[in-house]
Amino acid sequence: MSAELSRRAGHYAAAVAERLLEADLPVTGIQSCGPWRDTDGEYLDVEAAISFTQAFQNQHGGGDCGLHWAATSGWCLYTTGKEDRYLSGVRWPRASLLPEPRLVAAFVDAFRLDPAGAGTSEQPSYRQEGQDFPMLLDSLAPYLPAQPYLFEEPQIRFADLHRRAYENRVHRALLSRASDPLTHLHLRQGELTALLHLLEYTESTNPTALTRLLAADLSARAGRPPEAAETHKGALQEANHRRQTP
Known part of the structure; x- marks a missing residue:
């Protein structure tokens, strides 16, 4: 039962992560575990978690920052101090044990706007630790x-959601900026090379035409005049083709 509880909690976390990704939040991973005991022998219940990029964490204290779900208290968003790494804030969304994913996403949005005013600092209690596991299985x-x-x-499901979410973000970014004015971003040659290496790595782990063409476009216009942005636009054309293909 422990393994199945962990699996189902992971799928619940994946469903929440999907809504967060749809809201363009920088989610990086999910975790889950079934009932277990720590090194001190203390009994711990079912848990799940959602992690974010370091940039997101830097915006909220500079230490660890993420979502944690406990099968006794539901979701919370925690932050830690940059220096001491101890918890500096935990906010609970005033929701049920298993709130709908859209409600969790709305809570994260509220936290980003007003960390101290989102939810509550009081930890709720919806279920007694170590009890009613069959009911929890059914609820998940x-x-x-x-x-x-x-x-x-769950990890395979999340990986697919994560890949598709970022592909959609790239498509939208390229298409929405077809007629935007050119920006001036000064890069050292080494920085541009590093970016191209990252795109090449992305293509090797997630081979798509869009990744390959974007890398080719950037390489082709390096050191060229601004008009090169119009001459080399294979990635934009590919994104537009994908949008029009049923």
């Missing part, structure tokens, strides 16, 4: 994937 069942044969494990 609606968040299991619609295609279990493809996404049996």
Whole structure:
């Protein structure tokens, strides 16, 4: 039962992460675990977590910052101080044990606008630790994937959601800026080379035409006049083609 509780909690975290990704939040991963005991023998219940990029964490104290779900108290968003790494703030969204993913996303948005005013600092209690595991299994069942044969494990499901979310962001960014004025960004040659290496790595781990063409576009216009931005625009054309393809 412990493994199945962990799996279902992970799928619930993946469902929440999907809504966060749809809101363009910089989610990097999910975790989950079933009932377990720590090194001191203290009993701990089912848990899940969602992590964010370092840039997101820097905006909220500079230390660790993420979402944590406990099967006794629901979701919370925690922050730690940059220097001591101790918890400097925990906010609970005043929701149920298993709030809908959209409500969790709305809570994160509220936190970003007003960290001290979002939710409450008082930890709620919705369920007694170590009790009613069969009921918890049933409560988590609606968040299991619609295609279990493809996404049996939560991490595989999240990886697919993560990939598709960022592909969509790149498409939108290229298409929305087709007629935007050119910006002036001065890069050292080494910085441009580093960026191209990162795009090459991305292509090797997630081979798409868009990644390859974007790298080719940037390489082709390096050291060229501003008109090169119009001459070399294969990535934009590919994004536009994908938008028009049913």
